[in-house]
Amino acid sequence: MSNLRDVYIIGVGQTPCGKYPTKAAHVLGREASWAAIKDSGIYARDIEIGFCGHVYQGMGVGQRTLKDIGLVGQPVINVEGACGSGTLSFWEAWRTIAFGQHDVALAWGVENLSKIMSGGPLPLEEDDIEVALGMSMPGLYAMRAKRYMDEYGVSKETLAKVVVKSRLHASKNPIAQFRKETTVDAVLGDPVICDPLTRSMCCPVGDASAAAVLVSGEMLNKIKRDESRLPIKVLGCVAQSGGYASATGLTCDPSENVARTSQMAYEQAGLGPEDMDAVEIHDAFAIAELIVAEALGFAKKGEGSKLIEEGTSNFDGNIAINPSGGLLSRGHPVGATGLLQTVEIVNQLRGEATGCQVPDANIGLIETMGGAQPAMDGITCVVSILGK
Amino acid sequence: MSEEKVEYAKPLPDFRPETKPFWEGTKQHKLLLPKCKETGKVFFYPRAISPFPGSVNMDFDWVESSGKGKVWTYSVHYMGPTKAYKGETYVVAMIELEDGVKMMSNVVDCDPETVTIGMDVEVVFEDATEEVTFAKFKPVQ
Numbered sequence: 001m002s003n004l005r006d007v008y009i010i011g012v013g014q015t016p017c018g019k020y021p022t023k024a025a026h027v028l029g030r031e032a033s034w035a036a037i038k039d040s041g042i043y044a045r046d047i048e049i050g051f052c053g054h055v056y057q058g059m060g061v062g063q064r065t066l067k068d069i070g071l072v073g074q075p076v077i078n079v080e081g082a083c084g085s086g087t088l089s090f091w092e093a094w095r096t097i098a099f100g101q102h103d104v105a106l107a108w109g110v111e112n113l114s115k116i117m118s119g120g121p122l123p124l125e126e127d128d129i130e131v132a133l134g135m136s137m138p139g140l141y142a143m144r145a146k147r148y149m150d151e152y153g154v155s156k157e158t159l160a161k162v163v164v165k166s167r168l169h170a171s172k173n174p175i176a177q178f179r180k181e182t183t184v185d186a187v188l189g190d191p192v193i194c195d196p197l198t199r200s201m202c203c204p205v206g207d208a209s210a211a212a213v214l215v216s217g218e219m220l221n222k223i224k225r226d227e228s229r230l231p232i233k234v235l236g237c238v239a240q241s242g243g244y245a246s247a248t249g250l251t252c253d254p255s256e257n258v259a260r261t262s263q264m265a266y267e268q269a270g271l272g273p274e275d276m277d278a279v280e281i282h283d284a285f286a287i288a289e290l291i292v293a294e295a296l297g298f299a300k301k302g303e304g305s306k307l308i309e310e311g312t313s314n315f316d317g318n319i320a321i322n323p324s325g326g327l328l329s330r331g332h333p334v335g336a337t338g339l340l341q342t343v344e345i346v347n348q349l350r351g352e353a354t355g356c357q358v359p360d361a362n363i364g365l366i367e368t369m370g371g372a373q374p375a376m377d378g379i380t381c382v383v384s385i386l387g388k
Numbered sequence: 389m390s391e392e393k394v395e396y397a398k399p400l401p402d403f404r405p406e407t408k409p410f411w412e413g414t415k416q417h418k419l420l421l422p423k424c425k426e427t428g429k430v431f432f433y434p435r436a437i438s439p440f441p442g443s444v445n446m447d448f449d450w451v452e453s454s455g456k457g458k459v460w461t462y463s464v465h466y467m468g469p470t471k472a473y474k475g476e477t478y479v480v481a482m483i484e485l486e487d488g489v490k491m492m493s494n495v496v497d498c499d500p501e502t503v504t505i506g507m508d509v510e511v512v513f514e515d516a517t518e519e520v521t522f523a524k525f526k527p528v529q
Contacts (some may be wrong), residue, residue, distance in 0.1 A: 061517070127399070127402040129492075130492050131469055132398065132520075133493060133494055134494065135469065136465070139480050143481070146459035192468070193466060194465045
């Protein structure tokens with residue numbers, strides 16, 4: 001795919017993560033999109049196409065968002081890929097430019113979850129056999145955790161340390177939903193949702209939006225923009241639907257999908273895990289950080305816990321994982337998450353992180369994992385690699 | 389004491405062309421698995437095309453499982469996916485059947501907190517409604 005055009009992110013915007021039950025999705029979306037447009041320095045009407053990622057927000061959210069800005073007439077596509085909806089909309093924006101259809105695109109993700117639920121697991125399709133057996137998203141990851149702990153001798157304390165690190169990072173991030181530091185004892189003392197996962201090992205219900213303006217390399221050279229705003233290059237961007245984990249059964253292991261997708265993204269970028277400085281990964285549950293870090297190649301299989309135990313994944317460690325606080329603490333407003341992760345990495349590479357700044361961050365990676373589906377290793381996985 | 393029929397309030401699976409024989413089996417208290425006519429191998433989850441590499445088979449036999457297996461992994465759930473589970477503590481597990489396939493199910497007829505990985509289990513059938521019977525598993529005594 002050597003004939004792909006260069007694509008750059010020239011502006012980003014985000015809202016704080018929290019509970020805003022009175023704010024409609026398009027209101028949140030408008031706030032983040034406008035911030036991204038202003039940050040890009042581009043004239044708003046130069047945006048040729050918009051992609052809006054969301055899951056539970058109903059009809060025409062993308063169109064309603066841009067209408068409030070005054071952008072009408074251009075194509076707007078609402079994109080759904082479970083928890084990967086935000087990055088799937090980013091992937092759409094990237095590929096429409098990379099393949100030469102458009103020169104300027106806006107990608108944003110939005111979710112107002114607190115309008116539809118106060119807490120508890122995300123609603124799943126009730127006709128699925130696994131939901132009929134009482135499985136939930138935390139249940140799926142809890143089963144993965146149990147097996148992982150049994151196979152590799154990992155303790156509940158290590159899972160708790162993932163949350164402690166996440167809260168530490170989030171405590172410095174003004175847009176994070178949980179900004180109070182915690183301890184291993186407090187995490188383990190929380191009510192158990194699905195053994196071994198306690199409440200704080202599960203991401204919260206929350207609302208937010210985040211957005212990015214993408215342009216082609218040709219356009220970057222043409223437009224008048226503020227030179228102090230560093231453009232960030234998209235080095236790789238791959239989306240893959242989940243597959244059957246194996247022919248003969250289920251393994252409840254979304255990391256297979258992550259490994260497959262990230263391998264393709266590394267190849268596209270001509271880079272490997274050792275080149276990454278800052279990464280935002282889909283830690284919807286504490287166990288996910290360990291298995292996803294392994295799937296991305298940051299640790300050998302079964303050794304993801306070493307990153308936590310040795311502090312390697314702290315923001316100032318060798319491979320900074322979730323300097324924003326991740327889904328566990330920054331928050332997981334489903335459709336917005338992928339763009340929140342992308343905005344964080346753009347800010348890290350620009351040296352403008354709102355929270356913990358990763359020292360000398362030149363290359364970053366975003367991994368989003370959408371959904372649980374009977375027999376499959378997820379619904380959508382998107383991995384993108386960005387560089388300055 | 390008269391037994392009043394309590395309506396089943398939890399989610400129910402729907403029957404798709406690929407899964408219908410499985411549910412017809414459980415209704416007769418039989419655990420049936422699809423078997424690829426080309427490779428002769430059983431698999432799970434039921435689907436319309438053979439999952440085995442190289443096979444173009446789209447037609448299956450359904451064979452009865454021994455119903456015996458081991459707990460591959462599990463989680464004691466203190467919170468369920470819907471309100472119907474409120475106040476319940478139950479076990480969702482992946483069962484590795486002797487037949488060589490894994491299946492998600494519940495471990496029942498025991499204290500949830502006594503379930504372990506590797507525990508020997510066997511199938512039991514739970515009639516939820518007139519149409520739907522679940523294949524669940526209990527520890528082998």
